[in-house]
Amino acid sequence: MAVLPPNVSAENFASAVRELAGAIGDDWVFTSEEDVALYRDPYSLMRDTERESLASAAVAPSSVEEVQQVVRIANKYKTPLYPISTGKNYAYGGASANLSGSVIVDLKRMNRVLKVDDERNFALVEPGVSYFDLYRYIQERGLKVWIDCADVTWGGLVGNALDRGMGYTMPFYRDHANAACGVEVVLANGEVMRTGMGALPNADTWQEYKHGFGPDPSGLFPQGNFGIVTKMGFRLMPQPEHYRTGLIRVPKRRDLIQAIKIVNYLSDSHMIGEVFYESPLRALLGDAGFRAAVNRRGGADEAELDRYAADNGLSSWQVELQFYGPEATCLANWEYAKERFAREIPGAAFVEGESLKVPLTEEQLLNPTTSFRNGLWHRKVSQGIPEMSAWSLVGTRSPQNPEGQTVAHAGFFPVIPRSGEAVFKAQQVFGDAFAELGLPPFNSALSTPLVWAIFAYQMTFPLPDDNERLHRALVRLVNVAAENGWGDYRTPPFHQDHVSDTYSFGNHALRRFNETLKDAIDPNGILAPGRGGVWPSNYRQFRYEWGDEA
Amino acid sequence: MITRREVIGSGLAVSMLARTSVASVSSADSQANWLPVPYFVADERFGAAHEASHAAAGSGAAIMTFPGDVTALYESLDLAWRSARFAVSGMTTTAALFVLERLAWERGLRTAYRGVHRPTSEGSMRHELAGSSELLRRLAGEHDSHWASRVGRELAWWSPAKASGGEATLLSQMLPCAHRATLVSWLLTPKDDRARTARK
Numbered sequence: 008m009a010v011l012p013p014n015v016s017a018e019n020f021a022s023a024v025r026e027l028a029g030a031i032g033d034d035w036v037f038t039s040e041e042d043v044a045l046y047r048d049p050y051s052l053m054r055d056t057e058r059e060s061l062a063s064a065a066v067a068p069s070s071v072e073e074v075q076q077v078v079r080i081a082n083k084y085k086t087p088l089y090p091i092s093t094g095k096n097y098a099y100g101g102a103s104a105n106l107s108g109s110v111i112v113d114l115k116r117m118n119r120v121l122k123v124d125d126e127r128n129f130a131l132v133e134p135g136v137s138y139f140d141l142y143r144y145i146q147e148r149g150l151k152v153w154i155d156c157a158d159v160t161w162g163g164l165v166g167n168a169l170d171r172g173m174g175y176t177m178p179f180y181r182d183h184a185n186a187a188c189g190v191e192v193v194l195a196n197g198e199v200m201r202t203g204m205g206a207l208p209n210a211d212t213w214q215e216y217k218h219g220f221g222p223d224p225s226g227l228f229p230q231g232n233f234g235i236v237t238k239m240g241f242r243l244m245p246q247p248e249h250y251r252t253g254l255i256r257v258p259k260r261r262d263l264i265q266a267i268k269i270v271n272y273l274s275d276s277h278m279i280g281e282v283f284y285e286s287p288l289r290a291l292l293g294d295a296g297f298r299a300a301v302n303r304r305g306g307a308d309e310a311e312l313d314r315y316a317a318d319n320g321l322s323s324w325q326v327e328l329q330f331y332g333p334e335a336t337c338l339a340n341w342e343y344a345k346e347r348f349a350r351e352i353p354g355a356a357f358v359e360g361e362s363l364k365v366p367l368t369e370e371q372l373l374n375p376t377t378s379f380r381n382g383l384w385h386r387k388v389s390q391g392i393p394e395m396s397a398w399s400l401v402g403t404r405s406p407q408n409p410e411g412q413t414v415a416h417a418g419f420f421p422v423i424p425r426s427g428e429a430v431f432k433a434q435q436v437f438g439d440a441f442a443e444l445g446l447p448p449f450n451s452a453l454s455t456p457l458v459w460a461i462f463a464y465q466m467t468f469p470l471p472d473d474n475e476r477l478h479r480a481l482v483r484l485v486n487v488a489a490e491n492g493w494g495d496y497r498t499p500p501f502h503q504d505h506v507s508d509t510y511s512f513g514n515h516a517l518r519r520f521n522e523t524l525k526d527a528i529d530p531n532g533i534l535a536p537g538r539g540g541v542w543p544s545n546y547r548q549f550r551y552e553w554g555d556e557a
Numbered sequence: 558m559i560t561r562r563e564v565i566g567s568g569l570a571v572s573m574l575a576r577t578s579v580a581s582v583s584s585a586d587s588q589a590n591w592l593p594v595p596y597f598v599a600d601e602r603f604g605a606a607h608e609a610s611h612a613a614a615g616s617g618a619a620i621m622t623f624p625g626d627v628t629a630l631y632e633s634l635d636l637a638w639r640s641a642r643f644a645v646s647g648m649t650t651t652a653a654l655f656v657l658e659r660l661a662w663e664r665g666l667r668t669a670y671r672g673v674h675r676p677t678s679e680g681s682m683r684h685e686l687a688g689s690s691e692l693l694r695r696l697a698g699e700h701d702s703h704w705a706s707r708v709g710r711e712l713a714w715w716s717p718a719k720a721s722g723g724e725a726t727l728l729s730q731m732l733p734c735a736h737r738a739t740l741v742s743w744l745l746t747p748k749d750d751r752a753r754t755a756r757k
Binding site for chain 1: 625626627628631632635655656659660662663667
């Protein structure tokens with residue numbers, strides 16, 4: 008056994024493992040090096056260093072009752088636990104814990120779809136249910152509801168929502184934590200609690216009204232460590248009758264400001280699904296002069312970029328829109344969008360996309376010429392269908408594949424305001440920061456926000472040999488963002504303390520509140536210590552164990 | 558109504574049963590210790606993977622091709638391995654192997670062999686192989702431009718017997734008109750310890 012939990016003797020840990028095996032079965036307690044290695048983060052910047060987080064063991068309970076027993080044993084031996092659903096949270100730590108030596112609670116065996124209702128439009132699932140599992144369940148029964156899928160869908164709905172993942176359909180559904188409705192958790196003392204209407208015995212509305220009565224603690228569990236979620240409800244989008252896409256191009260750089268205002272209106276009025284912004288000027292990146300122009304320190308010269316656009320007959324920006332609903336409504340919303348853009352942005356141009364009856368046929372889904380497959384984000388997931396194709400975009404690394412690809416998942420996702428002015432400012436601030444840090448120009452005057460549902464601005468890094476340098480660079484970027492009022496929304500364990508530190512209003516009142524709650528609810532600090540930057544008092548000395556150099 | 562996905566899943570099971578009746582092992586030695594690998598996976602974008610799959614098919618393996626998007630393959634193997642653990646080999650990119658080996662681990666299998674096939678700046682291929690010493694010995698024969706065929710042929714069989722592991726580095730000629738991409742050949746086999754088929 009390579010790693011022990013902090014402050015737990017080998018003898019006590021061996022006793023804990025024996026009791027865990029007695030509670031959930033020998034086959035479901037993993038202590039061999041080969042088994043425990045499965046829970047390492049293949050993308051950790053700390054990989055193979057003494058700072059890498061390693062599990063001491065893993066357990067795989069199959070029921071709520073077994074989870075309760077695991078928690079009680081962990082309390083007895085003061086052994087930290089780290090629950091995962093399917094463990095596919097790659098880019099954000101995978102299955103690895105904030106605190107090295109934790110016992111991973113692997114919930115993949117709890118994989119029952121408990122209910123799907125396509126008249127009241129919800130699902131209730133266990134944490135081991137993957138997007139593929141739920142999709143199969145729905146298809147086999149011919150139910151008329153869609154899933155809002157994550158990017159790579161081998162993971163689970165519960166885990167994705169608990170890390171505040173996002174999807175691609177309509178606004179109400181694609182913020183997965185917000186779409187959750189009703190949570191069951193095993194608390195640190197072993198009790199089972201249900202939130203919202205689930206707290207009312209005999210209520211049949213658990214997945215329809217999330218708040219119930221009084222304070223609603225359900226928001227404490229995403230990116231938190233206040234309980235082990237054993238059931239979660241989700242609001243599901245009714246299967247739309249029709250799907251339409253359209254592309255809008257605008258000629259000048261500053262047209263992005265008005266374009267974003269219009270798209271905000273369309274989105275917040277629930278007229279469109281996820282959008283995809285892009286700059287057609289990317290076609291000019293082979294030109295060294297143009298590259299220099301878009302990477303200029305201090306920000307781009309707008310007149311110069313407008314000249315490049317005009318001289319090459321290109322638009323400065325484009326945005327793809329998706330419409331879901333009755334055919335007539337999709338068409339009316341598209342016509343409205345065109346009318347707004349034509350009226351408010353001189354020179355706006357429109358490209359008709361697809362207009363298809365839902366569900367799409369296999370041939371339509373596989374047709375590479377359909378416009379909804381042209382954009383990076385317009386893949387099967389925009390039709391509520393799980394897929395893995397995005398995996399080829401992000402590369403891999405693992406013990407079995409040390410070669411990997413040259414791109415890894417060290418992402419940075421600051422939340423910026425939904426305005427063109429903010430996009431331009433972020434382009435300049437991060438462009439300058441990358442240059443000062445000696446990193447490649449991941450950001451340029453052509454960079455666009457990734458998603459608007461949570462207003463994130465994505466940058467993904469290649470994996471240089473010097474992981475320590477990249478780690479410090481990321482910490483610096485977190486601070487640069489915070490100086491401008493932009494905060495990271497989601498990050499792997501090795502940056503969570505740094506990000507948490509930037510949410511410092513009122514002398515860290517939010518963190519102090521969370522940690523006061525943590526100590527009251529989990530006095531032994533056994534549940535995911537450090538997750539979300541929330542450390543229980545008995546492990547607080549491990550804050551910044553990853554290094555606090557900026 | 559039977560969906561396309563169910564047909565794919567059923568097809569896997571039927572083919573696997575049929576394959577167990579295939580007789581010969583390519584190597585004369587230790588025949589009793591070698592079992593057929595029912596499926597060989599090939600990324601259809603690469604000529605070397607095509608060549609390897611043809612050789613594997615010649616040894617009786619059923620071929621599963623995919624166009625780089627691993628979704629359908631993942632779903633098929635996920636469903637099939639839930640019912641029964643069986644060995645699968647292939648030649649793909651490292652990205653696809655990452656996905657498949659994660660799935661394999663969850664279904665009670667392990668990566669028993671891995672070969673990285675990397676084009677060199679001198680126009681040859683460098684093969685870095687890691688696996689059982691017996692398999693490496695079989696792979697380390699004559700290495701000409703048809704190295705992919707040898708890999709496909711030998712990965713149509715696997716041995717559940719305990720074997721010492723080893724590593725080998727070889728050089729060969731490039732395939733004619735070969736895509737200059739690094740590929741990986743691999744063999745996923747059931748773990749020989751406690752059954753973990755339900756682990757998912």
